[in-house]
Amino acid sequence: MQIAIVGAGTSGLFLNRLLSGRKGLHTTLFEQSEKAGTKLRASGGGKANLLNTDIRPEHYNHPEFLRRLLQQADAARVQRLWESFGLLTRSDDEGRVYPLSLCAQTAVDTLLPPGMDTDIRYGCTVRELQAENGKWHLNGEAESFDKVVLCSGSPAGMIPDKRKAYNAYLHSLSLETTPLSPSLVGFRIRRYPKRLNGCRAKAEVRLLQNQREIFRETGEITFKEDGLSGIVILNASAHYNRLENKEGAYLLLDFLYARPEWSLQEHLRLHRDLSGVLHPKLHALYLQQAFDPKNFRLDIEAPYDLAFAQVCHGGIPVEKVDDTLALRGHPGVHIAGELLDIDGVCGGYNLFFACACACVIADNLCKDAH
Ligand SMILES: Cc1cc2nc3c(=O)[nH]c(=O)nc-3n(C[C@H](O)[C@H](O)[C@H](O)COP(=O)(O)OP(=O)(O)OC[C@H]3O[C@@H](n4cnc5c(N)ncnc54)[C@H](O)[C@@H]3O)c2cc1C
CATH class of the missing domain: 3.50.50.60 (FAD/NAD(P)-binding domain)
Structure with missing residues (x-):
């Protein structure tokens, strides 16, 4: 044959x-x-x-x-x-x-x-x-x-x-x-804080749309010039692709997933800032525009090109x-x-x-x- x-x-x-x-x-x-x-x-x-x-x-x-x-x-x-x-x-x-x-x-x-x-x-x-x-x-x-x-x-x-x-x-x-x-690919993010470029941090990542959770996984994230990558993000992209209408999908990152008892207010009361909590690049951003490190929201613009x-x-x-x-x-x-x-x-x-x-x-x- x-x-x-x-x-x-x-x-x-x-x-x-x-x-x-x-x-x-x-x-x-x-x-x-x-x-x-x-x-x-x-x-x-x-x-x-x-x-x-x-x-x-x-x-x-x-x-x-x-x-x-x-x-x-x-x-x-x-x-x-x-x-x-x-x-x-x-x-x-x-x-x-x-x-x-x-x-x-x-x-x-x-x-x-x-x-x-x-x-x-x-x-x-x-x-x-x-x-x-x-x-x-x-x-x-x-x-x-x-x-x-x-x-x-x-x-x-x-x-x-x-x-x-x-x-x-x-x-x-x-x-x-x-x-x-493209699947298993990073995301370009809307109004992305470019100063995060080069930061690597571990977080629990949730993919949501209209407050409905579509995906949740913990892993290391690489912050790039205009968006995010890392295995956990690539996995999120596979689930993002399965959405018929992708409008309004966003990521919520919890950098304190390993410390569920942690309280932002309590930490600020005791230490005044988050320099002992966040990666320096994330902390610099926090000083510029305060955010909750347990619920850091990033709106998805689009996945990167097929070439990536x-x-x-x-x-x-x-x-x-x-x-x-x-x-x-x-x-x-x-x-x-x-x-x-x-x-x-x-x-x-x-x-x-x-x-x-x-x-x-x-x-x-x-x-x-x-
Ligand atoms: C950077 C990268 C990293 C990856 N890492 C992993 C990993 O670690 N683990 C994992 O599970 N998957 C990984 N993947 C995915 C995995 O490599 C692919 O899913 C898998 O190789 C697909 O196998 P395939 O035989 O279907 O196609 P391929 O291995 O792509 O083979 C297709 C072949 O067909 C040839 N071809 C195409 N059209 C024609 C034509 N008309 N005539 C003649 N030849 C043609 C192509 O040149 C190619 O050689 C990765 C992919 C990439 C790009």
Whole structure:
């Protein structure tokens, strides 16, 4: 069986590794760039947070879809597979799993080990897919494939120029993505106090809209020139994206979350200012415009551009695929990874999703080959 894999990124390489050496199966990867595994290599600040030992459906935008996928490929299975490829892994106290080397390149290397017979066509952008007599042809070429797996990801983290060729072939399948927006990204803030630029502080972060709480998590925040970043903020952005109408969404930061008994009035009565409480940059702001450090409000203007996002919210609607990730109405085509309208929060959820999809598709292609 001849299998074309569109995109040599995380899901494409993982699938290729799973199918490699399987009797009766031959894979060919088509990759638009000159390198494989670019996003995997950049993931987790170059350390690649591969998965989380506590993968839960509610950490994704379509929990029901994840519930069904997890019955076929859960975190333990994906971690075992990484180990079976020769990648030693370690998990931290929060269940985040990384290569033991703490180097994402190690993960890429285990997907492309020396001696493995891999057919990757670099610099080959797939622009068209056509079915003829039960076989698939790419870019109008005579070469034919029995199956095609779409692993072409999303344009998150890419500068606008590089986004153009992404998923260029979707029109030939009459497929459209839902609107794409940046997720796992920082926020630009309205009337932002620029003097906070460079401050880092830990806080309990709440995302609210019309006083309704949408998200709450504690973590370190990085104050930038015109807005906020940090894992807790990126996670807030995933929940912000799920709001149909984003008008009036704001963040409330509690810098004293670890001291619930603390009282602003009592502290001021005893010490006159908050210099022993707040980061100096926050304190300087407090002296200029007093605020309650348990309820510091920041109004969201917009998420930062897609170029700064780790993932895209939006993609091919999940209803377009069945539980085997086969594309409905196009026999022989499967979809894996971020190309689907699935996004998870920070902590290894997105790389896991790409690899879990590859597992499910590999299971089904192996079944079909017999
Ligand atoms: C900076 C950054 C840090 C991240 N950190 C983490 C992390 O620590 N943990 C985590 O879980 N997730 C993380 N992510 C998200 C994670 O990297 C992605 O969700 C995951 O790599 C998606 O895998 P994929 O296979 O769907 O797509 P990709 O890995 O992006 O692969 C898609 C491939 O398809 C190719 N392609 C696209 N269109 C075409 C075409 N028409 N023809 C041929 N080739 C094409 C692309 O060039 C690319 O190589 C991070 C993302 C970024 C940007």
